[in-house]
Amino acid sequence: MPSTGPMQIDSGAVRPRLAPHVRLTFDPARERYVLLTPEAVTVLNATGAIILGLCDGKRTVSEIVAELRERYDRVDDDEVRSFLTGLAARGCVRAGHG
Amino acid sequence: MDRPFGLLAELTYACPLHCPYCSNPLNLGGYREELTTAEWQRVLAEARELGVLQLHLSGGEPLQRRDLVEITRTASELGLYTNLITSALGLSSRRAGQLRDAGLDHVQISIQADEPALSDRIAGTPSFGRKMAAARLVKELGWPLTLNVVLHRHNIDRIARILDVAEELSADRIELANTQYYGWAWRNRDALLPSRAQLERAEVAVRAAHARLKGQMEIIYVVPDYYSRYPKPCMGGWGRRQLTVVPNGDTLPCPTAHTLPLPRASVREHSLAWIWERSPLFRSFRGTDWMPDPCRSCDRRDLDFGGCRCQAFLLTGQAARTDPVCHLSPDHEIVAKAVRTANEVERTRAVALTPRPHPGRAEPAAQRRAAGSNSGGKFW
Numbered sequence: 001m002p003s004t005g006p007m008q009i010d011s012g013a014v015r016p017r018l019a020p021h022v023r024l025t026f027d028p029a030r031e032r033y034v035l036l037t038p039e040a041v042t043v044l045n046a047t048g049a050i051i052l053g054l055c056d057g058k059r060t061v062s063e064i065v066a067e068l069r070e071r072y073d074r075v076d077d078d079e080v081r082s083f084l085t086g087l088a089a090r091g092c093v094r095a096g097h098g
Numbered sequence: 099m100d101r102p103f104g105l106l107a108e109l110t111y112a113c114p115l116h117c118p119y120c121s122n123p124l125n126l127g128g129y130r131e132e133l134t135t136a137e138w139q140r141v142l143a144e145a146r147e148l149g150v151l152q153l154h155l156s157g158g159e160p161l162q163r164r165d166l167v168e169i170t171r172t173a174s175e176l177g178l179y180t181n182l183i184t185s186a187l188g189l190s191s192r193r194a195g196q197l198r199d200a201g202l203d204h205v206q207i208s209i210q211a212d213e214p215a216l217s218d219r220i221a222g223t224p225s226f227g228r229k230m231a232a233a234r235l236v237k238e239l240g241w242p243l244t245l246n247v248v249l250h251r252h253n254i255d256r257i258a259r260i261l262d263v264a265e266e267l268s269a270d271r272i273e274l275a276n277t278q279y280y281g282w283a284w285r286n287r288d289a290l291l292p293s294r295a296q297l298e299r300a301e302v303a304v305r306a307a308h309a310r311l312k313g314q315m316e317i318i319y320v321v322p323d324y325y326s327r328y329p330k331p332c333m334g335g336w337g338r339r340q341l342t343v344v345p346n347g348d349t350l351p352c353p354t355a356h357t358l359p360l361p362r363a364s365v366r367e368h369s370l371a372w373i374w375e376r377s378p379l380f381r382s383f384r385g386t387d388w389m390p391d392p393c394r395s396c397d398r399r400d401l402d403f404g405g406c407r408c409q410a411f412l413l414t415g416q417a418a419r420t421d422p423v424c425h426l427s428p429d430h431e432i433v434a435k436a437v438r439t440a441n442e443v444e445r446t447r448a449v450a451l452t453p454r455p456h457p458g459r460a461e462p463a464a465q466r467r468a469a470g471s472n473s474g475g476k477f478w
Binding site: 020021023025027029030034036037038039041091 | 101103104146147148149151152177179181203204206240241242244270271316318
């Protein structure tokens, strides 16, 4: 049974997923992906949208980074982590372990 | 031009509560010709096309609209993130289930205090018990729960206990927002504005709760702007991120902008896109060209946008002046005086509060009752 809670991206083994009240969607008016939460809209860049699309609670952070490396030349581990940590601090992303 | 992110849909001004800080207009009776279901559905489709992503269903009490489920379903099908802002009166388990099925994303329930006697006294009607039951129902149905608490002189000292209630209810978020002085709150300002000592105690309690509940509950605390050095960045800029449609179809850059001497814009007469992009109302304070000094030459002009136009008008009679809350405003003394009054030590004289009346809805008998209860009730 995976436990959930506020996310600490202290290891690549964490399996991040979007919090239940958060929605990732494409906005045709802006032609950008957006993250919708009760009181805020976050307009995402292409990389951000891809990372969040991979946050399905099954892939670990390491696996997400590995998949990004298949698609892009340069992927900074720390950048991915800090992006997810920032969203976790706002309650948008949660961690599942195990 | 920026596209709007959020639409505040004030579906009706009918409300079972009588909170003396209500931000609804003083002439509640002027909004009885409410938009129909089909008109709202058209507005939502136009809003989505314009770029709106979040819909805040509010009022008054939105549950007083019989077609709330239908409106919610339309919004959800359009891909809008839907947020119900409610007193919770009327949120039966049947209605809640229907709203859940219609795709409602999030529920915000107001509470007036941490316990029934005070909460019911502020709300002007027995309601605390029903609010607690509805909050539990929201969690049972798997919705994220936000509690909204408007703070003022009569409940701010209970902030720690209010946070305890939120924790007991497993709220995901709590918004502790000091009263903003418009509408009924403006009329009742002297009875509502807290003292500096009260605010200092509140901040200690909020900081402690922040530390204790980190990662478990999001706590948003909004200080009263009368005590701030700079004004609030109202609506994130005029006609920049948000718009409001009120019960009769009038469309506004912010929910209180009806108080300003500006031409009306209504979805009954124009498309939402025309109103947003071209109406004189939405263009009047967009950007920074309208600004007088000290705003015009201020480094913060793109941060706080000159503050609130409605507050400038309320306090100075001129909508284009710097928000007097700003310590740099030539009119700041107006705010400083109200703050001094709130902090007078010998403030024993109770100031009467005027409860917000029920506006009634196209029903002459209700109208007469509303007029009667509007004549200065002293219930405090």
